[in-house]
Amino acid sequence: MATMNPSIKRGSAELAVLAVLEQQPLHGYEIARRIEQESDGALRFTLASLYPLLYRMEKRGWTKATWETTPAGVRRRCYGLTAKGLKQLGATRLEWDAFFQALSRIGGLRRA
Amino acid sequence: MRDWSALVHRHLASVRVDERRRREISAELAAHLEDAYDAALRSGCAEAEAIARAMERVPDWGALAVAVERSADEDSTMTRQAITVLLPGTTMVLAAATGMSLVVSSTPADRWLDPRWQVHALAAGLAFLFYLLLGAIGAAWSRHVGGSPGERLAAGAFPLVLHVAVVGLGLGEDMLYAFSRGAVGRHLDINIINMILIMLVAPGAALLLGVLPFARRSARLDAQ
Numbered sequence: 349m350a351t352m353n354p355s356i357k358r359g360s361a362e363l364a365v366l367a368v369l370e371q372q373p374l375h376g377y378e379i380a381r382r383i384e385q386e387s388d389g390a391l392r393f394t395l396a397s398l399y400p401l402l403y404r405m406e407k408r409g410w411t412k413a414t415w416e417t418t419p420a421g422v423r424r425r426c427y428g429l430t431a432k433g434l435k436q437l438g439a440t441r442l443e444w445d446a447f448f449q450a451l452s453r454i455g456g457l458r459r460a
Numbered sequence: 461m462r463d464w465s466a467l468v469h470r471h472l473a474s475v476r477v478d479e480r481r482r483r484e485i486s487a488e489l490a491a492h493l494e495d496a497y498d499a500a501l502r503s504g505c506a507e508a509e510a511i512a513r514a515m516e517r518v519p520d521w522g523a524l525a526v527a528v529e530r531s532a533d534e535d536s537t538m539t540r541q542a543i544t545v546l547l548p549g550t551t552m553v554l555a556a557a558t559g560m561s562l563v564v565s566s567t568p569a570d571r572w573l574d575p576r577w578q579v580h581a582l583a584a585g586l587a588f589l590f591y592l593l594l595g596a597i598g599a600a601w602s603r604h605v606g607g608s609p610g611e612r613l614a615a616g617a618f619p620l621v622l623h624v625a626v627v628g629l630g631l632g633e634d635m636l637y638a639f640s641r642g643a644v645g646r647h648l649d650i651n652i653i654n655m656i657l658i659m660l661v662a663p664g665a666a667l668l669l670g671v672l673p674f675a676r677r678s679a680r681l682d683a684q
Contacts, residue, residue, distance in 0.1 A: 375491070375492075375495075376491070377491070381499075394518065394524075395489055395492060395493075395524050396520065396523045397527075399485070399489065399524075399527070399531070400531035403528075403532070404531055422491070423491070424491055425487075425491070
């Protein structure tokens with residue numbers, strides 16, 4: 349069985365962000381909005397929980413941020429997934445999968 | 461329409477990150493709040509409610525400031541100060557040393573003993589302007605790479621390190637000479653005062669004058 353990541357809470361947020369960025373580069377508000385929407389409101393980020401996470405992921409080389417100007421002339425900092433981030437997403441998914449399987453065996457949980 | 465940039469900037473003013481990073485973070489967080497506000501308006505909220513919806517994203521400004529600072533702390537402070545102080549500062553020291561060496565090597569020996577005060581005043585004026593320029597370049601460079609006002613001051617005044625070293629050597633030599641003659645008296649006092657005025661006070665004043673225009677926070681850069 350795979351070793352569990354001790355910082356499971358932070359790991360779940362990382363997984364959520366990496367997963368939405370897998371689809372396309374997004375800016376902070378859009379990342380938070382999509383995670384909230386796709387989790388039916390179960391996962392909700394404040395600025396204090398989202399941006400430090402985004403900055404850490406950028407420093408680790410999982411994402412690359414660039415300032416982009418929207419057609420309306422508004423500047424937004426967009427985060428895109430790097431090859432390293434994509435690899436990390438795969439590893440994180442495996443870790444969470446193992447975690448849910450373990451919980452399922454113990455608690456008789458049903459997976460969606 | 462609410463000024464989200466000013467709001468974020470005010471709340472993150474105490475966060476210890478370099479100026480450039482602070483501006484970038486402030487702009488990004490302000491954009492997030494503005495997007496949340498616009499989305500609430502589009503969904504039919506009145507302005508007051510839209511503002512409240514946006515502000516729900518920041519239940520605790522203090523916690524946000526701490527979280528941002530912690531994530532920035534992962535950058536090495538040494539690395540930042542090497543960029544904002546040491547690099548511009550040591551370059552200005554090298555420029556000062558090169559400038560002084562060129563002047564000394566290219567000036568005929570008899571010119572140093574020229575009895576006309578105008579010659580010495582012109583030389584002192586040019587040296588003052590040269591140091592004023594060094595202070596300005598050091599501080600402007602530090603500001604350009606995101607130095608705080610204190611870091612700009614340190615970078616601009618850095619060539620004084622060279623002067624302190626020269627004065628220290630000169631004083632040490634003088635004191636040894638005086639002790640060897642058994643006369644630590646008038647000769648030493650006059651030398652100390654002259655040396656401090658010429659080697660520390662005058663160049664220090666020139667450097668600080670050069671730093672001044674770049675020491676204040678830039679309204680234009682802060683607004684970016």
